[in-house]
Amino acid sequence: MKLSITRLFFLLSIFIFTGLNAQQTSVMVRAKAKDAKFIGSSIGGAKIYIKNAETGEILAEGLTTGSTGNTDKIMNSPWKRNEDLSEENTAGFLANIDIDEPVFVTVEAHAPINKKQATVISSTQLWLIPGKDITGDGVVLEVPGFVVDILSPQTHERIPETNEVQIMANIVLMCGCPVTEGGIWDANQYEVKALISSEGEQIQELEMTVGEKPSTFSAKKNLNAGLYGITVYAFDPVTGNTGVDKTNIIIN
Known part of the structure; x- marks a missing residue:
């Protein structure tokens, strides 16, 4: 019995230590139609997956929601470096992931998710670093078609x-x-x-x-x-x- 209690405390201490070291890391992911605007609620959104690139484990998943964005800003205005194309209501999926070390991830957009004959997969890869949020436009995946x-x-x-x-x-x-x-x-x-x-x-x-x-x-x-x-x-x-x-x- 003593051995079982000791082992239990040992496992709890590992869990608590790991939990204290893990940091919530926010990642904004958006899907943008090629030569057009962002894929959002009006067409059913894009299904987003963030996966551990080494193990395939899904760390976060969800739909992009919100508007397609500002037409004039996206389609008619000259773009400047470091200037976001998105606005507060522009469609996206904000993932909050707890990680305790840098993780190399694959980010996928399946879009538009409700139109199966047209759905394509766009993806990219990047490192997520604990506590280092990726916001603003975030990770933008271009979806052709x-x-x-x-x-x-x-x-x-x-x-x-x-x-x-x-x-x-x-x-x-x-x-x-x-x-x-x-x-x-x-x-x-x-x-x-x-x-x-x-x-x-x-x-x-x-x-x-x-x-x-x-x-x-x-x-x-x-x-x-x-x-x-x-x-x-x-x-x-x-x-x-x-x-x-x-x-x-x-x-x-």
Whole structure:
């Protein structure tokens, strides 16, 4: 019994000593869409993971929440060294991690987390040092791409052969920023096409044009009876941003 009590006190002393030496270290992590704004609450956020790079242990995880940021500051104003692009309400995830020695970590952003066909992983690595907070803009991970959602036709929709197939897609930046003619994210800069395939072979390529409703592109086509796959892609030749969505339909 004495040995058990002695061992218990020994373990408690180690725990207390370790706890006293551990320091809370704050790390702000933000996900920023390439050529656009921060990924926040309006599109469901980015899922952030901070992991011990050696062991893979997750030290912190959470969602970026808040606004996409100040459009004029981010997109129109010249950037100066050491000047934050973020503001108080700009989307981010603040992690508070207790560490007692420097830890080399991997920081990942899975974004936008609620759009699975568009979600990509952006990551970086850095050292965290006990008590040395990383705040302000913090760790900013760039997330390239477009979110492409095919609105019409619906998945596995049956369409009479006599009907024209209306292909419609919604296309936004990874932060949810809208695509419009002549806007900050100019629809005329982007290549948007629908690829129609049957039995695994591409048979049609249609140019999609922007409509009156922001971020909406469409094309029309008559198809013979059969099974078809439709792929819609968006491509920005200036930044290299890309995005894709797919669906399947039946013409009968």
